[in-house]
Ligand SMILES: Nc1ncnc2c1ncn2[C@@H]1O[C@H](COP(=O)(O)OP(=O)(O)OP(=O)(O)O)[C@@H](O)[C@H]1O
C-alpha cells in the first residue's frame with residue numbers, strides 16, 4: 001500500500017507549490033490513475049514516490065514504511081518505473097535494456113536470460129527476433145512494450161507509470177491498454193498511472209485521482225467520479241459525454257434481461273401455439289438456429305400464422321457477455337433493432 | 353637539392369627526431385586526457401556546473417596565446433628540455449578535450465538519464481555505463497583535435513631544446529639545408545594525417561552500434 005500524507009512540493013523559485021497538501025492512499029493490487037490538465041502536478045507526485053523528487057513537506061509511506069528511511073537507489077530498484085519518453089539506453093540491445101535492474105540485483109546470467117525472454121513474450125514480442133536489436137530499430141509501440149517489460153523485470157510489487165502509452169498512435173495505445181489490463185489481472189501489481197486523458201483514466205483506473213493546480217480535487221472509483229463529479233471543474237474535465245463514458249464502465253452482462261422467451265418456429269403452425277408470456281421471444285428453426293425475435297406487441301397485433309415472417313424480418317444480432325454496453329447499443333441502432341441476443345459461448349443467455 | 357643530405361636527414365636524423373616527437377605527442381596527449389576528461393566530468397556534475405563557464409574561459413584564454421609564446425614562457429620557468437616543452441604544450445591541449453567532454457555529456461538525452469536513475473542505477477553507474485559511452489565519440493573527436501595540434505605545435509618544442517621533428521626543420525633553416533626542412537615538415541604532416549585517420553577510425557569503432565544504425 002502506498003500512502004501519501006499531506007505531501008507538498010514547492011520547486012525552488014516557484015511561488016505556488018506544484019503539489020499542495022496531497023493525501024491519498026493506494027491499495028495493494030490497485031491501479032490508481034492521476035489525471036488532470038498539463039502542469040497540475042501529476043508527474044511531480046509520481047516522482048516523489050520513488051524519490052526522484054523529494055517532497056518539501058509531508059510523508060510518503062510504502063507498506064507502512066516512510067520512504068525517506070530507505071536508500072534512494074535501492075528504493076528505486078524495487079519499484080518499476082516507466083516514462084513516456086521510455087528512455088531506453090540507445091547503446092544497449094533490447095535484452096541488455098531489460099536486464100538493467102536484474103543486473104543491479106546481481107542475478108546470475110542464465111536467470112536474466114530466461115527472464116528477459118519471458119518478459120518479451122509476455123509483452124507480445126518475439127524474443128529471438130527482438131533480443132539483439134537496438135532501440136532505434138524498433139517501432140514506437142514496440143519500444144513502449146520494452147519500456148514496460150524493463151520496469152517489470154524483477155517483478156516489483158509497485159509500478160509507477162508516467163504516461164506510459166502517451167507516445168504512440170491511438171490505435172496502438174488502445175491495444176497496449178487492453179493488453180496491459182489483461183496482464184494486470186495476472187500480475188496484480190500496485191500501479192500508479194499518470195495520464196492527462198480522462199478516457200484512459202476511466203479505462204485503466206480502479207481509482208482515479210483528479211488533480212488541478214497541485215491540489216487533489218476528487219478521488220474515487222471511475223463510477224463515483226462519473227456519477228457524482230465533485231465540482232464544475234471535474235464535470236468540465238470529464239466532458240459533456242459523461243453519460244456515454246459511464247456506459248463504458250458496463251458490459252452487456254450487467255445490463256441484460258435474463259427473462260426472455262424461446263420458441264420453435266414449428267409451434268406457430270399449431271392453432272394453440274404455446275407462446276410464452278415475455279417481453280421478448282426469440283424464435284428458432286428446426287436446426288435450433290436462432291432466426292429472429294418477437295416483441296410483446298407483435299404477439300397482440302399479428303395472427304399466429306404471420307408471426308414467422310414477422311420474426312424473420314427482424315435482423316437479429318448477437319453480442320457477447322463481456323461486450324461493452326455502448327457497443328451493444330450502437331449495434332442496435334445500426335440494425336434498427338429493438339433487441340439483441342446475448343450469448344454466453346454459444347448458449348443464449350439474455351437480451352438487451 | 354642533394355640526395356646525400358636528403359638521405360642523411362631521412363635515415364640518420366629523422367628516426368630519432370620522429371621518436372622524440374612521438375614521445376612528446378604521446379606523453380602530452382595522455383596527460384591531457386587524464387586531466388581533461390575528469391575535469392569535464394566534474395564540470396557537468398550538478399554541484400560544479402556553475403564553474404563550467406569560468407573554467408572554459410580560462411582554458412580559452414590559454415588557448416588563445418600563440419604556441420610559440422607559451423613555449424618561450426616555459427623557458428624561464430622550467431628551463432630547457434623535454435619536460436618544459438611538454439608542460440607548455442599540455443597547457444594548450446586541455447581545452448578541446450574538456451570542451452568536448454562537457455558537450456558530449458550534456459548531449460546525453462535527459463530521458464535516458466532519468467530512466468536510468470529511476471531504475472536505481474547509482475550516479476557512478478550512470479556515468480560509467482550510460483553517460484561516458486554515449487559521449488565517447490565526441491570526446492574522441494576532442495582528443496583528435498588536441499593530438500593534431502600537439503603534432504604541429506610540437507615542432508616548435510625544439511626551440512627550447514626538446515628535439516623532435518622541429519629539430520630537423522630548425523636545423524634545415526639554420527644551415528640552409530632544404531632537404532632537412534622537407535624531411536622534417538613532411539614527416540610532421542604525415543604524422544598529423546596518420547593520427548587524424550587513426551582517431552577517426554577509433555571514433556567510428558567506439559560509436560555504439562545502436563547509434564550508428566540511425
Ligand atoms: N524541476 C522543476 N523545477 C521547477 N518547476 C518544475 C519542475 N518540474 C515541474 N515544475 C513545475 O511544476 C508544475 C507541475 O509539473 P508536473 O511535471 O508535475 O506537471 P504534470 O501534471 O506532470 O504535467 P504534464 O501533463 O504536462 O506532464 C508545473 O508548473 C511545472 O512547471
Ligand SMILES: [Mg+2]
Pocket residue numbers: 042043044162
Ligand atoms: Mg508529466
